[in-house]
Amino acid sequence: MATEPKKVGAPEEDPVAEPEKAVPPPATRPTDYFKVADVVLRVLVFSSALVSVVVMSTSKQTEMVPIPVPPYQALRPAKFNHSPALIYFVAALSVAGFFSIITTLGSLYSLTKPAGCSAKIISHFIVIDVLLLGIVASATGAAASVAYIGLKGNTHVRWGKVCSMYGKFCRYLGASIGVSLFASVMLVLLVLLSVYSLSKKIPK
Amino acid sequence: METESNMNGGVGKEVGVANKQSIRWREFGLRFLAFVLTLVAAIVLGVSKQNELVPVQLVPTLPPINVPASAKWLHMSAFVYFVVVNAIACAYAVMSLVLSLSNRGRTNGLSLTVTLLDLIVVALLYSGVGAAAAIGLIGYKGNSHVRWNKVCNVFVKFCGQVAAAIAISLVGSILFLLLVLFALLNLHKSRHH
Numbered sequence: 001m002a003t004e005p006k007k008v009g010a011p012e013e014d015p016v017a018e019p020e021k022a023v024p025p026p027a028t029r030p031t032d033y034f035k036v037a038d039v040v041l042r043v044l045v046f047s048s049a050l051v052s053v054v055v056m057s058t059s060k061q062t063e064m065v066p067i068p069v070p071p072y073q074a075l076r077p078a079k080f081n082h083s084p085a086l087i088y089f090v091a092a093l094s095v096a097g098f099f100s101i102i103t104t105l106g107s108l109y110s111l112t113k114p115a116g117c118s119a120k121i122i123s124h125f126i127v128i129d130v131l132l133l134g135i136v137a138s139a140t141g142a143a144a145s146v147a148y149i150g151l152k153g154n155t156h157v158r159w160g161k162v163c164s165m166y167g168k169f170c171r172y173l174g175a176s177i178g179v180s181l182f183a184s185v186m187l188v189l190l191v192l193l194s195v196y197s198l199s200k201k202i203p204k
Numbered sequence: 205m206e207t208e209s210n211m212n213g214g215v216g217k218e219v220g221v222a223n224k225q226s227i228r229w230r231e232f233g234l235r236f237l238a239f240v241l242t243l244v245a246a247i248v249l250g251v252s253k254q255n256e257l258v259p260v261q262l263v264p265t266l267p268p269i270n271v272p273a274s275a276k277w278l279h280m281s282a283f284v285y286f287v288v289v290n291a292i293a294c295a296y297a298v299m300s301l302v303l304s305l306s307n308r309g310r311t312n313g314l315s316l317t318v319t320l321l322d323l324i325v326v327a328l329l330y331s332g333v334g335a336a337a338a339i340g341l342i343g344y345k346g347n348s349h350v351r352w353n354k355v356c357n358v359f360v361k362f363c364g365q366v367a368a369a370i371a372i373s374l375v376g377s378i379l380f381l382l383l384v385l386f387a388l389l390n391l392h393k394s395r396h397h
Contacts, residue, residue: 076349078349078350082347082349082350083342083347083349084338084341084345085334085338085341085342088334088338123388123389123392126388126392127385127388130323130326130381130384130385130388131381133323133326133327133330134326134327134330134377134381135330137326137327137328137330137331137334138330138331138333138334138337139334140331140334141285141330141331141332141333141334141335141338142334142335142337142338143338144331144335145281145282145285145334145335145336145338145339146338146339146342148281148282149281149282149339149342149352150350152281154279154280156275156279156280157275157279157280157343157352157353157355158353159342159350159352159353160350160351160352162350184327188323188324188327191323191384191388192319192320192323194388195316195319195320195387195388195391196316198388198391198392199316199391
């Protein structure tokens with residue numbers, strides 16, 4: 001819900017930025033495209049992290065499930081905070097969303113100041129991006145492995161499947177994990193873009 | 205050869221060539237360590253197997269029957285993913301070692317490709333570590349909400365091997381992360397000189 005204005009806001013950056021950069025000589029234009037792409041990717045990372053946190057934390061489902069003791073049926077909720085892996089997932093993606101807000105603001109600032117005064121800040125941003133990639137990838141792996149056990153079960157250790165009872169919960173989990181996978185792909189592209197734009201600037 | 209280059213790196217901070225040499229040897233060392241660690245992690249989890257007798261109570265009035273059960277990495281899809289990812293990282297470490305040695309520390313398309321592949325390996329390794337750790341945690345603690353019982357009170361040795369493999373692979377993935385960071389900082393430095 002809240003991400004919609006952000007997503008609409010991202011393409012709007014381009015027309016605002018382009019006419020400003022069209023005035024200086026064309027030698028500096030490729031770096032400007034890099035900066036615009038940088039901002040767009042960061043906004044995408046932020047919005048996908050936000051979406052996956054919101055979807056994961058609204059995934060509560062209460063169902064009648066069979067239980068071993070006498071009434072033999074009871075209302076039992078399925079929530080994400082029943083599993084430590086899913087708690088880690090929500091915490092990690094919240095951290096990723098928070099830091100991507102900060103880096104989006106910083107990179108917008110360096111877009112409006114063409115002097116490139118914040119080169120040191122940008123290099124710190126790249127370090128943050130690489131660390132965020134590690135965090136988001138590990139959270140995605142952890143949540144996906146737990147969700148896979150929930151979907152298929154495991155006969156060797158007699159862990160029963162959960163998704164046959166909690167259909168909506170599992171769909172939300174799957175959607176959230178998919179969106180966070182998208183966020184980690186965007187982070188890889190973001191770091192790659194920074195590496196490429198840095199290596200373009202090296203004087204031969 | 206190695207001591208010579210270390211001496212060069214230690215003495216010639218100002219000399220660009222010697223500095224580049226030390227950067228190359230640092231990268232070489234990191235890649236070699238990452239290769240060893242991911243190989244060890246894959247092997248430690250790959251050879252883990254434990255057979256135990258598990259008491260199973262079929263009828264409440266009768267005494268429990270001992271049933272032989274085995275714990276293997278192949279039984280759990282997250283562990284299979286972990287071993288495969290570590291094997292990929294190990295093979296890639298050898299490949300990138302050869303590539304970066306033949307590249308002689310220059311910055312060109314090849315070094316950019318190596319950095320991109322490094323990044324992908326970082327993402328794969330971290331997701332593998334996360335997956336194996338999440339499953340290992342359920343095995344260690346169990347989950348009462350969905351009635352997944354703990355396994356580590358029976359398969360103690362197996363759980364120890366899983367924990368060791370996860371720790372070793374975590375160190376290996378941190379080394380890959382450092383490789384990416386060093387490549388970025390080198391690019392940043394050479395941009396300003």
